[in-house]
Amino acid sequence: MHRNASQTDLLPESWFARDAVVIARELLGKVIRHDGCLGRIVETEAYTTDAASHGRVLTERSRLMHETHARWYVYFTYGMHHCVNVTTNQGGVGAVLIRAVEPLEGIERMQARRSTEDIRKLCSGPGKLCQAFCITKEQNGLPLTASFGIFDAPPVPESSVRVGPRIGIRKDTDLPWRFSLGDSPYASR
């Protein structure tokens, strides 16, 4: 089992200065906290300057991906969902989308926000996760802190990591962008 996240476990800013693909892999098993809710990250996706990434061009929205690391990058999509990323690649362009987490604490809050009792459906997708954790554009650009941050946890075994291309609309690459815990019932489809 995990131990409770504490301030000393908060991943430092320098941890996020590396390449997005490396960080996407290493984020598996780490713990995210916001608004009294805690979850273990079970699925991530790396974005850099490829065609599917907001970071491919510098715009007001993507500025965070170009100019920061260790910041929350939250955007609104499909008219109804938020997605939460952490910016990476100090001096470059990158972010990691957190696609799914395993609920650990604050489960009753998540159930109320998600209008479901089924724990597997609370955070098994980027939009669901933001709804369960109450993450909105209000948090866009914030640094990682003890109250809204990512906390260290033991690395997950390589044998449990599933690697693949992105899912979604633009399947323009077969590079290993997407990482998930293959045995987790809390990952997205």
Next chain:
DNA sequence: TACTGGATTCACT
């Protein structure tokens, strides 16, 4: 200023 389409989810068939 107007238009396009999306890093999604859910209900329905």
Next chain:
DNA sequence: GTGAATCCAGTAA
């Protein structure tokens, strides 16, 4: 498997 819901960033003019 398919389609609707629904808003806004980005782009073209």
